[in-house]
Amino acid sequence: MTQLTLSLRDISKSFGGVEVLHQVNLDAVGGEVLALLGENGAGKSTLVKILAGDYTPDGGTIVVDGAESAELNPRSARRLGIRMIHQEFQDAGALTVAENISLGRWPGRGGVISWSRLRRRAEDVLGQMGVDIDPGATVGSLRVGERQIVEIARALADDAQLLILDEPTAALSQQEVDRLFEWVRRLRDRGVCIVYITHRLDEVFELADRVQVLRNGDVALVSATSDVTRRELVEAMVGRDIGEVSRPADLGAPTLGEPLISIRDLEVDDQVAGLSLDVSPGEVVCLYGKLGSGTTQVAEACFGIRRPTRGQLRIGGVEGFPSSPVDAIRRGVGYLPPDRKREGAFMNRTVVENLAAASWSRLSSLGVILARRERSAYDRWSGKLGIKSADPTVQAIANLSGGNQQKVLLARWLERGSNPLVLVEPTRGVDVGARQEIYSAIRALSREGQAVLVVTSDYEEAVQLADRVVVMQRGRQAAEFAGDDVTAQNLTIAAGG
Amino acid sequence: MTTQLDSTATEPVRPARRRRRLPDTAALAVVLVALAIFFSTQSPFYLTPNNLLNILVNAAVIGIIAAPGTLLLVAGQFDLSVGSGAAFIGVVMAWSATQWGIPTAVLLALAAGLVIGMVNGFAVTVLGINALITTLATLAILRGLGQVIAGGQTLLLSGFGDLGNARPFLDIPVPVLILVAVVVVMALVMRFTVFGRSMYAIGANPVAARLAGIRTRTMIFGGFLLSGLAVSVGGLILVSQLGAASPNAAMGLELSVVTAVILGGASLAGGRGTILGTVLGVLILGTLNNGLTLMNIDSFWQDVARGVLLLAAVGFDQLRLRFLSDK
Numbered sequence: 001m002t003q004l005t006l007s008l009r010d011i012s013k014s015f016g017g018v019e020v021l022h023q024v025n026l027d028a029v030g031g032e033v034l035a036l037l038g039e040n041g042a043g044k045s046t047l048v049k050i051l052a053g054d055y056t057p058d059g060g061t062i063v064v065d066g067a068e069s070a071e072l073n074p075r076s077a078r079r080l081g082i083r084m085i086h087q088e089f090q091d092a093g094a095l096t097v098a099e100n101i102s103l104g105r106w107p108g109r110g111g112v113i114s115w116s117r118l119r120r121r122a123e124d125v126l127g128q129m130g131v132d133i134d135p136g137a138t139v140g141s142l143r144v145g146e147r148q149i150v151e152i153a154r155a156l157a158d159d160a161q162l163l164i165l166d167e168p169t170a171a172l173s174q175q176e177v178d179r180l181f182e183w184v185r186r187l188r189d190r191g192v193c194i195v196y197i198t199h200r201l202d203e204v205f206e207l208a209d210r211v212q213v214l215r216n217g218d219v220a221l222v223s224a225t226s227d228v229t230r231r232e233l234v235e236a237m238v239g240r241d242i243g244e245v246s247r248p249a250d251l252g253a254p255t256l257g258e259p260l261i262s263i264r265d266l267e268v269d270d271q272v273a274g275l276s277l278d279v280s281p282g283e284v285v286c287l288y289g290k291l292g293s294g295t296t297q298v299a300e301a302c303f304g305i306r307r308p309t310r311g312q313l314r315i316g317g318v319e320g321f322p323s324s325p326v327d328a329i330r331r332g333v334g335y336l337p338p339d340r341k342r343e344g345a346f347m348n349r350t351v352v353e354n355l356a357a358a359s360w361s362r363l364s365s366l367g368v369i370l371a372r373r374e375r376s377a378y379d380r381w382s383g384k385l386g387i388k389s390a391d392p393t394v395q396a397i398a399n400l401s402g403g404n405q406q407k408v409l410l411a412r413w414l415e416r417g418s419n420p421l422v423l424v425e426p427t428r429g430v431d432v433g434a435r436q437e438i439y440s441a442i443r444a445l446s447r448e449g450q451a452v453l454v455v456t457s458d459y460e461e462a463v464q465l466a467d468r469v470v471v472m473q474r475g476r477q478a479a480e481f482a483g484d485d486v487t488a489q490n491l492t493i494a495a496g497g
Numbered sequence: 498m499t500t501q502l503d504s505t506a507t508e509p510v511r512p513a514r515r516r517r518r519l520p521d522t523a524a525l526a527v528v529l530v531a532l533a534i535f536f537s538t539q540s541p542f543y544l545t546p547n548n549l550l551n552i553l554v555n556a557a558v559i560g561i562i563a564a565p566g567t568l569l570l571v572a573g574q575f576d577l578s579v580g581s582g583a584a585f586i587g588v589v590m591a592w593s594a595t596q597w598g599i600p601t602a603v604l605l606a607l608a609a610g611l612v613i614g615m616v617n618g619f620a621v622t623v624l625g626i627n628a629l630i631t632t633l634a635t636l637a638i639l640r641g642l643g644q645v646i647a648g649g650q651t652l653l654l655s656g657f658g659d660l661g662n663a664r665p666f667l668d669i670p671v672p673v674l675i676l677v678a679v680v681v682v683m684a685l686v687m688r689f690t691v692f693g694r695s696m697y698a699i700g701a702n703p704v705a706a707r708l709a710g711i712r713t714r715t716m717i718f719g720g721f722l723l724s725g726l727a728v729s730v731g732g733l734i735l736v737s738q739l740g741a742a743s744p745n746a747a748m749g750l751e752l753s754v755v756t757a758v759i760l761g762g763a764s765l766a767g768g769r770g771t772i773l774g775t776v777l778g779v780l781i782l783g784t785l786n787n788g789l790t791l792m793n794i795d796s797f798w799q800d801v802a803r804g805v806l807l808l809a810a811v812g813f814d815q816l817r818l819r820f821l822s823d824k
Contacts, residue, residue: 303708329710343708346701348768357698357709360691367690412709 003030003191004065004081004161006051011060013046020046021217023060028162033184033194035208035225037201039237039459042214044197048164051195052084053077081161085151085168093140098122100139101154125157129183145176152183162193167291169203181207199237199290200496201230215239238459238488248443251467251483255280259314260332260420260451261302266311268297275311275477277453277470279420284442284452286462289472290495296338298472299424299455303335304328316420329358334413338424338455340402344409351392351400352378355408358416381411385441403427403434410441420451427461439464459491471495525761525777529784536788543791550670556783557672558583558731558747560776563754563761564683565723567775569628570758571687572696573703573767574621574717576724577632579731580750581640582613586732587742588643591652599657607729613639614725618718636751643744651743654736661737672734679727684772696720700767749800756803757782760810766818782806 010023021043028034028051038044049055053072062069064080072082091100098119099106107117122135131153133146142150148168155163165184169177184207188194196208204211205225213221213236221228221236259278266275272294279285289295300306302315304322313321316331328335337343346354356363356374363373371393378392385407389395397405406426413421426442427435442465446452454465462469468482471494479494481487537544562579569575589609594602613635620631663671687693695716699706706713731750736742761778763770782803789799 305708325708326710326712335708337705337708342702343704346698346705346768349697349701353694353698357694357706357711360694364691367692369689369691369694371689 004193005029006065006080006082006162006193007063008047008051008057009061009063011047011050011057011062013050013055013057019217021050021057024214024217024219026051026212026219028193028195030161030191030193031188032209033188033196033207035204035211036195036197036214037199037204037211037233037237038214038220039199042237043217044214045166047214048084048166048195048197051077051162052082052164054084078158081159082164083155083158083160083162084164085148085155085166087166087168091139091147091151091154094138096136096138097126097133097142097150098135100150101125101135101157103154105158121157122153125153129153129156129186143176145179148176148180149183152187156187160192162195163187164195164197166197167199168196169198169200177203201233202496204233205230213237234489234492238492247463247484247486248439248465248467250443250447253282253447256282256449258317260316261422261453262312262314263298263302264312266298266301266308266313268294268301268306268308271297271475272301272308272472273475275470275472277477277480279451279453281419281449281451282446283467284446284454284465286466286469287453287455287472288459288462288469288491288495289457289478291457292474293457293472293495294475295455295457295472296424299335299422299453302328302422302453303333329416329418332417332419334358334416334418334421336406336409336413336421336423336426338428340405340409340429345397345405347398348396351387351389351395351397351408354397355381355392355411355415358412358418362416377415378411381407381414385411385414386437387411401431401434403430403438406430406434406438407441410438414445419449420453421445422453422455424455425457426454427458459488459495462486462491463488522762522771522774522777525774525781529777529781532781532784532788536784536791539788540791543788548787548791550673552780552783552787553673553676554670555787556779557670557676558734559750559753559757559782560676560779561672561679561734562724562727562731562750563757563775563779564679564772565720565727566754566758567761567763567770567772568683568687568693568696569717569720569724570763570765571700571767571770572717572720573700574628574720575632575755575758576617576628576721577751577755578613578617578635578639579724579728579754580747580752581636581643582610582725582728583732583735583750584742584744584746584748585613585639585643586610586729587736587746588647588652588744590657590733590736591654591742592646594654594657595652603733606733607726610725610727610729610732611722612725613728614722615718617725618721621721622714622718632751640744647742647744649744651741653741655740657737658740659737661734661739672738675730675734679730680772680776687772692716692719697768700769702768749803752803752807753782756807756810759814760806764814764818765811766814778810 006028008026011021012019012023013021024047026047036044046055050057053074053076056071062072092103101122102118106113108114119135126133131149139147139150168180184194198204208225211223211225211228212219213233215237257280259280261279264276267273275298277285287295287298297306301308301313301321304324304327308321316333318331322328322331352374356377359377360369363369363377375393387404387407389400397408427438442452456462463486466486469486469491470477471479471491473496481490542548566576586606586609590602590606593605617631617635620626621628660671666674695711698711699713699716703713735746757778758775760781761774785802786799789802
């Protein structure tokens with residue numbers, strides 16, 4: 001098998017005027033597993049999307065087998081044998097394994113599919129991989145790990161030379177992870193080049209021959225895995241400029257009364273095991289963990305979206321798991337969801353409506369919403385949170401910046417008088433300036449007696465916001481830090497690198 | 498003159514509203530006027546007071562049902578059972594009038610409308626069956642039940658002509674008065690009440706609505722209930738106008754209602770739509786039917802025109818959605 005060598009040279013890429021990659025290099029060589037490591041937003045996905053031909057870089061060159069190639073587009077990338085396996089499956093769940101493996105290239109003549117050839121091809125590939133999956137089973141009926149393997153089989157049937165795996169283990173059990181690693185090693189031994197995106201250090205040392213760390217759009221480190229230590233990798237990911245991320249100035253203030261959130265030995269399916277934490281008025285507690293560590297499930301349990309399997313939860317002064325969002329809201333809980341577009345905002349409705357939506361019963365009289373009261377709700381919070389809208393009663397929230405949208409959704413609960421607040425990824429997709437404004441608003445609210453639980457996968461956010469940080473790793477409570485112990489290094493190491 | 502300027506430095510720019518809201522309804526109004534001009538050149542009878550009133554009377558039932566229909570579509574729901582529902586109501590009315598007299602029969606007919614709404618609402622909100630399948634099923638059920646009760650016959654009903662034909666005020670027929678009342682009330686409900694605004698929120702983003710504590714299922718149930726009530730009023734008007742109830746009445750009424758609502762700018766994706774738009778949609782539909790009749794065009798062609806209009810309206814909606822998401 002010929003081996004592919006592909007190099008990206010001085011690649012840069014901007015989105016909306018923000019440069020997310022600054023002259024980055026990457027070498028992909030056949031017969032090698034390259035781990036691509038970095039925090040959220042470091043530029044990993046952008047880089048591999050350029051590698052897969054999905055994005056065109058703004059600058060730089062792409063060298064394929066020593067020859068300079070003008071551009072890489074989805075078609076030419078395919079021709080070169082570059083395949084990417086996404087985090088979200090891009091398979092057709094209702095079709096069979098055999099159909100999926102040959103998806104888009106079904107054998108046959110004159111539009112009539114040859115089912116026997118289709119099946120034989122699938123059996124060949126699965127046989128090569130030594131996997132025992134029925135080619136006739138529908139993909140939707142498979143377990144997540146098997147589905148992943150079918151996707152790899154599909155890439156293999158397509159004669160992939162360069163396989164990009166985007167955080168493939170996020171949803172896998174340990175056993176499935178072991179199996180996946182076995183296939184990856186086998187493919188490497190056959191000369192396939194593998195680019196493996198992850199933020200788990202264990203996986204780097206277990207699997208990768210070489211590791212490249214990205215940080216804020218720059219290459220922070222490239223090294224053979226055997227020449228690098230765990231500590232060095234963390235430092236490369238987090239950076240030494242971490243001193244710039246400062247702790248809040250108003251730490252150490254006393255809490256104001258009994259906890260409004262009190263969790264004991266919480267268990268949620270197989271995703272959270274034995275979590276305990278308290279949040280009192282006057283403090284901001286961060287629940288920090290990587291994606292898939294179980295933090296979101298805890299937040300959802302607090303708001304009645306997900307029912308825990310075991311443990312105790314006392315929230316808003318009421319014992320027991322909230323049965324629904326309505327129940328949680330009645331207890332006084334406010335919830336900022338992680339995905340603003342999908343779960344938070346009514347995008348084509350006005351700013352004022354979005355802000356008032358949880359308080360309509362109070363802003364109305366006999367079921368009629370009083371425009372003046374609704375408007376005054378906006379005025380109450382716009383100054384305090386710095387919401388900027390040209391015409392809040394007319395402007396759709398979709399036309400605000402991400403930071404402003406997030407402030408409106410925060411104000412939705414403040415207007416309702418909610419306490420405690422559960423804020424999940426409160427500054428996701430928010431630019432740096434607005435991020436600081438949101439942080440200081442949250443700190444100010446806590447000083448005034450709000451109990452705030454911030455659930456985040458961004459350690460910088462935890463460092464800048466929290467009085468205390470509880471760290472989760474793979475569903476378990478890994479550590480708790482307070483005061484000066486809340487540092488980026490401590491958090492990332494406790495969260496599993 | 499200059500004293501107040503300082504305090505309103507950050508005050509919003511009002512004209513933004515006009516600029517953004519105008520195109521949809523204005524375009525519809527232009528279409529309506531253009532149709533009217535066209536038909537008045539084709540037939541000398543078109544532009545007579547009697548004919549214009551005629552258009553309104555014929556549009557009244559569609560409009561009365563399309564008003565809650567707009568509310569439903571705004572919340573991302575719709576009701577296809579309205580046509581056979583109206584026929585069923587007529588049959589219930591005519592049949593029970595022979596048994597227990599007209600007043601009791603009217604109450605029964607209204608109750609039947611509410612029951613239809615409850616069944617649809619229950620299936621959609623509690624059983625979680627989507628609105629298309631639910632109301633397609635009740636469409637068939639109600640048409641069949643109407644046939645069963647009427648024994649496949651047309652039932653005569655005398656002494657119940659006023660609702661459809663009387664002109665108690667300014668020489669305007671009752672159905673048109675009811676239409677105006679329903680439209681005004683629904684417009685106010687949608688714009689100013691917690692219920693109406695919640696429906697917009699649900700249609701704009703059902704997940705976010707639930708997480709904001711809006712009782713999405715109760716609200717949607719209420720929407721179907723209103724639709725059922727409107728169907729019973731519409732069915733009563735129809736039976737009163739004809740003096741008879743046919744189980745085959747109001748064939749395709751659901752198509753007219755959905756066409757009018759979507760033509761009026763309500764989006765199949767939910768979260769968008771106004772009663773004013775729907776009224777214009779109803780009037781365009783009525784004008785088209787009336788004009789084509791005056792031009793002696795076969796009524797079969799009117800069905801074709803209505804179908805084309807529905808496709809055009811939905812196509813336009815899709816184009817607009819694509820345009821919006823591209824931005």
